Amino acid sequence: MNQVDYLRISLIDRCNFRCQYCMPEGAELDYILRQQLLTDEELLTLIKEVFIPVGFTRFRLTGGEPLLRPRVVELVGAIATLPQTQDLSMTTNGFLLAPMAQNLYNAGLRRINISLDSLDSDTFDQIIGNRGRSQWEKVWHGIQAAYNVGFDPLKLNVVVIPGVNDHEILDLAALTIDKQWHVRFIEFMPIGNADLFGDRGWIPSVELRQSISQRWGLTESQIRGNGPADVFQIPGAKGTLGFISQMSECFCDRCNRMRLSADGWLRPCLLNENGQIDLKTALRNGVSTSVLRNQVKDLLEIKSEINYKQRYSGSNEGIYTRTMSQIGG
Numbered sequence: 421m422n423q424v425d426y427l428r429i430s431l432i433d434r435c436n437f438r439c440q441y442c443m444p445e446g447a448e449l450d451y452i453l454r455q456q457l458l459t460d461e462e463l464l465t466l467i468k469e470v471f472i473p474v475g476f477t478r479f480r481l482t483g484g485e486p487l488l489r490p491r492v493v494e495l496v497g498a499i500a501t502l503p504q505t506q507d508l509s510m511t512t513n514g515f516l517l518a519p520m521a522q523n524l525y526n527a528g529l530r531r532i533n534i535s536l537d538s539l540d541s542d543t544f545d546q547i548i549g550n551r552g553r554s555q556w557e558k559v560w561h562g563i564q565a566a567y568n569v570g571f572d573p574l575k576l577n578v579v580v581i582p583g584v585n586d587h588e589i590l591d592l593a594a595l596t597i598d599k600q601w602h603v604r605f606i607e608f609m610p611i612g613n614a615d616l617f618g619d620r621g622w623i624p625s626v627e628l629r630q631s632i633s634q635r636w637g638l639t640e641s642q643i644r645g646n647g648p649a650d651v652f653q654i655p656g657a658k659g660t661l662g663f664i665s666q667m668s669e670c671f672c673d674r675c676n677r678m679r680l681s682a683d684g685w686l687r688p689c690l691l692n693e694n695g696q697i698d699l700k701t702a703l704r705n706g707v708s709t710s711v712l713r714n715q716v717k718d719l720l721e722i723k724s725e726i727n728y729k730q731r732y733s734g735s736n737e738g739i740y741t742r743t744m745s746q747i748g749g
């Protein structure tokens with residue numbers, strides 16, 4: 421059985437963007453009330469007394485938009501300095517990153533994944549649901565700031581949506597040639613916005629690899645991440661290209677992760693709502709952390725049975741009570 425040692429922690433369900441693929445358009449989401457969010461203290465208690473003792477050593481902070489979480493730099497520092505933390509990373513949309521990058525780095529964050537779905541500011545605004553002043557430049561500054569501060573690896577996440585940004589694949593891939601950036605193309609999953617997904621909202625990674633390969637050639641990279649990406653490289657490029665192909669290929673047999681929502685629900689599989697445990701309510705009701713540890717251990721035992729089994733069946737199959745922004749991706 422795969423070792424499950426990677427916890428994706430959603431710090432907040434709110435976001436300053438409304439990406440088309442992540443949230444249903446126009447719908448009002450039920451945001452978690454402030455008093456229902458895990459406090460910093462509760463989160464640290466769960467990490468120290470529940471997750472680390474059962475074997476978790478790698479943590480990713482996500483959201484919603486994690487940089488909207490009050491005192492996020494302090495929280496990063498508290499997790500980074502735990503002796504058992506082997507890896508601490510963050511996934512962010514980058515909008516608030518430029519002025520925070522150095523402080524996050526100083527607090528102990530070393531690697532960061534930033535979403536960037538387009539190099540064109542109009543397309544970008546369309547994807548992120550922005551109707552006001554363009555936000556692209558601020559995100560681009562965030563990426564540059566993270567690079568200058570020394571985040572390594574620096575990964576850029578692109579959700580590929582047919583007819584929206586698929587014409588930019590080569591331009592986005594070209595970013596890896598001169599810079600040590602790692603661009604990852606993600607197949608759109610039918611969770612978040614069923615209407616946009618439609619009958620087939622994703623392009624198989626193999627097709628993207630073919631067009632990149634025709635342009636520059638493409639070799640398998642020696643570098644592997646901690647996650648589900650298959651990593652390739654344009655010959656001679658400084659960075660790499662990752663492909664996260666949850667629709668066309670199955671990587672569930674190498675699944676190494678669970679997810680903790682901002683309101684304290686532990687979720688064993690992104691694409692399956694079975695088996696979730698409400699750790700926050702238990703903690704607030706005075707259940708001891710040793711009992712919670714045993715519950716998480718039991719969940720780890722049965723995780724492979726809960727893991728997503730149906731591959732794409734040709735229709736819009738995603739019926740989920742939480743959107744991606746609420747789960748953390």
Ligand SMILES: Nc1nc2c(ncn2[C@@H]2O[C@H](COP(=O)(O)OP(=O)(O)OP(=O)(O)O)[C@@H](O)[C@H]2O)c(=O)[nH]1
Pocket residue numbers: 482509511533575577606645646647648649664666675677690691748749
């Ligand atoms: N189906 C599925 N998709 C995942 C899983 N983990 C990540 N993804 C997808 O990959 C996207 C990017 O994930 P990131 O937050 O950048 O994290 P990662 O790729 O696991 O990160 P690294 O540790 O840097 O390799 C997510 O938004 C999801 O779309 C997973 O366990 N299952």
Ligand SMILES: C[S@@+](CC[C@H](N)C(=O)[O-])C[C@H]1O[C@@H](n2cnc3c(N)ncnc32)[C@H](O)[C@@H]1O
Pocket residue numbers: 435441442482483484485486511512513533534535577578579606607608609610611612613744745748749
């Ligand atoms: C939910 S976001 C949270 C972190 C941060 N707000 C960001 O966008 O990077 C994490 C990741 O989920 C991805 N994502 C969201 N909805 C998705 C979907 N329907 N299919 C595939 N990936 C999705 C985003 O592109 C992003 O890389």
Ligand code: SF4
Pocket residue numbers: 435436437438439442443483484485513535744745
């Ligand atoms: S993908 Fe990230 S930035 Fe976009 S709406 Fe979802 S949580 Fe917000």
Ligand code: SF4
Pocket residue numbers: 648671672673675676677688689690691692727728
């Ligand atoms: S779909 Fe579920 S089992 Fe498969 S890799 Fe993602 S989280 Fe793991």
